[in-house]
Amino acid sequence: MKKKWQISRRKMLKGMGACIALPYLEAMAIPRIPFGQSDNFPVRSAFLFMPNGVHPDKWTPEKYGTNFTLSPILQPLEAFQQELLILGELMNKNSTIEGVDGHYARTANILTSMPIEKTIGDNIHSGGVSIDQVIAGKIGHNTLFPSLEYGLDRIRTGVDTNVGYTQLYASSISWKTPTQPLSKEIDPRLAFERLFKNYIPGKKIQEDPWKKSILDMVMDDAQSLKNNLGRSDQDKLEEYLESIRSIEKRIVNEENKEKFEANITDDIKKELTRVDLRIEEYAEMYEGVDVTEKTRLMLDIMALAFWSDASRVSTFMFGNSVSGRNFSFLDGVSGGHHSISHHMNHPDKMEEYLKINIWHIEQYAYFLDKLKSIKEGDGNLLDNSMIMFASGLRDGNRHSPYNLPVLVAGKGGGKLKTGQNLQFNKNTPLANLYLSMLQSMNFDVNSFGDSTGILSEIHK
Template sequence: MQNWKISRRTMLKGVGAMLSLPMLEAMAPRSLFANSAASTATRSFPVRMAVLYMANGVNPHHWTPKGVGHDFELSPILQPLSKLKDELLVLTQLMNAKTEGGDGHYVKTAAFLTGTTITRTTGSDLRCGGTSMDQIAAQRIGNLTTLPSLELGIEPVTTGVDRTVGYTRLYGSHIAWSTPTTPVAKEINPQLAFDRMFRTGDAGGKNSTADKSVVDLVMEDARRLKSKVGQADQAKINEYLDSVRAVEKRIEFDAKRTREEYRADPLVRREIDKLGARIKDFYLDPAQASERSGNHTEHVRLMLDLMVLAFWSDSTRISTFMFGNAVSTKNFSFLDGVKGSHHEISHHHSDEKKLEQYKLINIWHMTQLAYMLEKMQSIQEGERTLLDNSMVLFGAGMRDGNEHNPHNLPILLAGQGGGTLSPGRHLVYEKNTPLCNLYRSMLTRMGTPVDQFSDSTGELPGLNDPAFKGVGNSKA
């Protein structure tokens, strides 16, 4: 419809509920409708940036692909990404140099996105030394979306002091820093994260909508909107609402199961009552739920689904996710062949049995990444997909958990960054190429360029050159 247009910030509004919209043709400038075929091809969609962090490194013998450039073979750990090979940039020989000293885990985690050296402290006087890359982007373009950025995780903030190394454990719970002394809190409860994007009305009041589906609450407005837009937008609205409802149902199912398991625990029951006014049909005790429910994978996937919904609805364009905290005791025995925690097993001391378990845990992480990327790839935005219009960084702050080594980090970059990346390659750089060169490149693609970022020496070359294979030794 050429004579009717809605603004990008328009929300579907229901009885005490809000639901962000996906990108629709009706949001494009009217000038694009002069030629409807051209409008689909030329319409601009925003670039999104996600960072998925894994705390304990990888089995170094099974991470690096064979071959360089387009002619590469996925390693055993990367096999779950086989369907997405053409969407990946595997980046070899990047280093976070300023994290080389100090303790192996806290220094690497807290400074993963800042490229700095954190201040050793056993108290709450945290000082990371810089603003993280994601927050630099959020501070510049976060005003364009409902949420400047979205920080997600699985485990609650760890407190206390690790006496072995003399660092506060708070450092191991954060990768996003809005200032050199201010970590950004992450949300680990999927219902609360959902509420931030798609929030229901007054909590527990006379007209409470806390126990109703947010999709049901906005259906009347959705029907009115669909009567004013074209068939393509109508189909997209239906698909989008179905996706939101699917996440709601999964959260509700997990909540009911968790409640039943906790019903005999008076401490948890009291907490359920306290939160009931806000999330009447959901409660997840993040400190215990994953262990007691035995469904860590579902918890992770709920958070990844929420990140995808946040990007699709343009609720935010910047998000981070922590698979776990530094020195986490999360037990991965739910995987066949694994007995113990990721952290414990990462200290393998070259024991073949532990190295095999280490690989299996890494493969599980890649499977979750593949789950998210495939979902993004299935969402169309004009002639591209949501994945095409995104940059998804996966990485760890150390290569081998046994050595705490910040050289040759395991780094993947997926997506096309809105056409500014040419994936489907393994790029091998000179040894000890600054990781922060990649961050500068990503910030430029987000429209938030910087002249310098920590130890960066320039932008990472070759990211959009299909013929580029790297500038280093082919031996990774």
């Protein structure tokens, strides 16, 4: 509990239109309270999506409970075994409805746990609001950005005529409303500057981004366009502009701006400089096939966003559904991800599939290591996070949505009992995990999607 003499470490001196951050004072010290029994630090949530499933025989560790040995795919997580939950036999039931496609209907709803609307038009419908946006809706007002959506692939448009689905369903896992997917940023430079361009040491300070609305610059053009659209498109354009207004309203919140600026410590500035230089080097290189550096830059930016409290919720897509990314930059792999996932149990293809899976887990481990390296109170940023990794398929060859590959790392502020490999009853709803996450954040919710209860085994 905060005492009367205590002041926030974000306290600013204000007057005559200026504000000055205070140095660290003893009055800012947080009383020592047993970890997990305090709301001193916010809980951050990230949801990382991998397309095309996993090698089905190389994912699940031997033995269950706390005394388990990591499987071949999960070996890169050895240093995080005590911060990890491996959750077996979870299923996204509404992705298994008879007649649905093997990819699109198991991607767009991975975070909503509801059935999508089969369509080739613009009447898209994810069945519900995604878990990240439920969290953002409850805590997003505390930060500059309610949530951040990142990825590696551009949004796809058009129709997959093979299965009769719009390809928009392949590109989004974050849904603000059932009919409004959130677009993701895939360029590290744009993602970085959107958050930090005015705080990079040695860089020329740009015009205050909070002073001017981007809508002011495009409103005349938007109005002209709107006058030439039909009623349906007018509504869609207005909904789009309103989403921009909503974000800008959060940004111009002076209190949130001051909180954010006060959080840009010397340690964060050093990291900003390091990441900025890496982005410059990356931009000067031929991008080519190898996306490892791009992936790690995006994950670094996510970590910085959590560290600086620019946002507490993020999603990241390693690839769109049906991703055919060329993984020939890995030794022993040739060809595209999607075609390799249809391995037909051929030993050579299975080995390539395994190597692609391991690469994804290595990037997940990289992100966890970054969070764990950032000190926060008596613990670290990973202690105060819930970082999910999942795919909408178990085995890409069979498009199997049963026993999904699902991981959660981080202690959730002391609420999660990590260091476990758990096997639940067959076909346990994936939504039960989401409900557990919401309740661990003290949200007053009793259901999510098709949930039937919480996963009590993961709670302390």
